[in-house]
Amino acid sequence: MSLHLMLKSLKRRKVVTGLLLLQLAMTLALLLNAVMLASQTHASLNEPTGLDMENILQVQLKPTTPELRKYPALSDLLERQLAGVRAVPGVIAVAYSNQGPLLQGGNNGNVFKVGAQERTNLASIPMYFVSADFFQVLGLTVQNGELPVSPTPLDGKVQSPVVLTQQLAEHLFAEENPVGQAVNRGPVAAVVSNFYGQRSAEHVFNNSVQVAPLYGVDWGYSLLLRVEAGSADAVRQQLDQVLRNVDTNIEIFYVRSLAEQHHRLYRTEFGLAVLLTILAGLMLLVTMISSYSNAHFHALKSQQDIGIKRALGASRQAIFVELLAEGWLCTLLGTGAGVFVALLLNKLLATVIVIPAIPLWLPLLSISVLMLCVTLATWYPARIATRVSPATATKTL
Known part of the structure; x- marks a missing residue:
């Protein structure tokens, strides 16, 4: 399926797709800042103090x-x-x-x-x-x-x-x-x-x-x-x-x-790091569930189209990759917006606590993690879609 057709397919489900894009953007923003805050807090707690x-x-x-x-x-x-x-x-x-x-x-x-x-x-x-x-x-x-x-x-x-x-x-x-x-x-x-x-x-x-x-x-x-x-x-x-x-x-x-005093010195960052990590984990779980539900519902609603493609010679592997590709495209769109949300959240946090700027490699790594999670979430619905029989699907014509 071409990029144009995949975008058209996502547009037909604009409400569900919009919510999924929002979830992906928020998940990436929380994940990036949680990682930065956790790494900063860990480095601060392990920095040399010159004290026993x-x-x-x-x-x-x-x-x-x-x-x-x-x-x-x-x-x-x-x-x-x-x-x-x-x-x-x-x-x-x-x-x-x-x-x-x-x-x-x-x-x-x-x-x-x-x-x-x-x-x-x-x-x-x-x-x-x-x-x-x-x-x-x-x-x-x-x-x-x-x-x-x-x-x-x-x-x-x-x-x-x-x-x-x-x-x-x-x-x-x-x-x-x-x-x-x-x-x-x-x-x-x-x-x-x-x-x-x-x-x-x-x-x-x-x-x-x-x-x-x-x-x-x-x-x-x-x-x-x-x-x-x-x-x-x-x-x-x-x-x-x-x-x-x-x-x-x-x-x-x-x-x-002094060890206890040192931990108290960074308790705000530690608490926020824990909170953001928990929220990012929950958002990641919700995003995987939403991706699964979206892909499963789409596969069920598209059985007729899939049957026609199978009758015209499309292989199961092609159908499988096509459904995964829609999930990948949705992930790229959502995480692309999520990078800007992450940068905004990073600047807001920097006004109240010490948090480093987000390096370029971290969004790329986080997007890869989200791509993997979405792939795992949509793998089973995509496998179900490949089982549609051309003969069964064409009976509805």
Whole structure:
């Protein structure tokens, strides 16, 4: 059958054909974006973070009384909490921090090399104010310089030394030695290995750390613990009671491993990937059922035409291929429209989440998968059509 005749045949069933084309377009759009979102989420969850995810715990908490949320009562509370947590069996090191790693947003600001602001200025760089054991807890290695060993008061008179991650130091100072030079936050004391700070499009490893007291924690703060391998659960179970024994005037929001925090960071993408995958699977199933029903109904209604063709010498194989070809043509038309729907859906998703653009090869692969599914769905009706006897069909003439 020629292309013109196949299009004419589909036009005669325009309502059913239109619905099938819509199903094919929506199925392809959901399938493409589900694959892209799933691959993006998988890559994000397996990207290097520079952190020992399973053996570092984060406790997010806040004092419940205004006095304890401000220096100097806050400083005393932190020292007592650190001492109490250090005594827990399985704890290797503990540090306080104004925020933990692996966050979506948080405390940040711009950083630039003094004297070269226009060339080096970077916005939204995470600012960590921590105790000296912070680097041991996260397992950061010193690349250059020496780490501060005690907090420097941020009183406006003496600037606290700054520790930069390697990626940030390279951006600010290129090939120069950053140690001893100054950024707008203070003099650079050391450069440490990269770690995942706040989630952003490009600069997740750019972090600025200062060993300094916490002067106010109206939004809470973090205690970060490095624990012995295999002891995370046992330590976690004791933390609530240990911290409340130190002082009951605290609210503990959560205790998580960094692995759990990492998964929560991408839970939106993970949830959408699961949802789109389920919807794409259901749409694919519905499309196969619709293709089967459409082909089966068409084969039954066309028995007379098929009988005439058989009487005129058409082989069973030719009838079989002809019916499959109609399904292939319908699939190509539907998926052709589906590519544009997929691109539109991809742009809409990109406005709320991070999702990569659809590469050229993926629509071609997805169209091939749909072609295979439609072929399987229409194979049995096409086989039934080949059984029409010329003598039986011509009796209706």
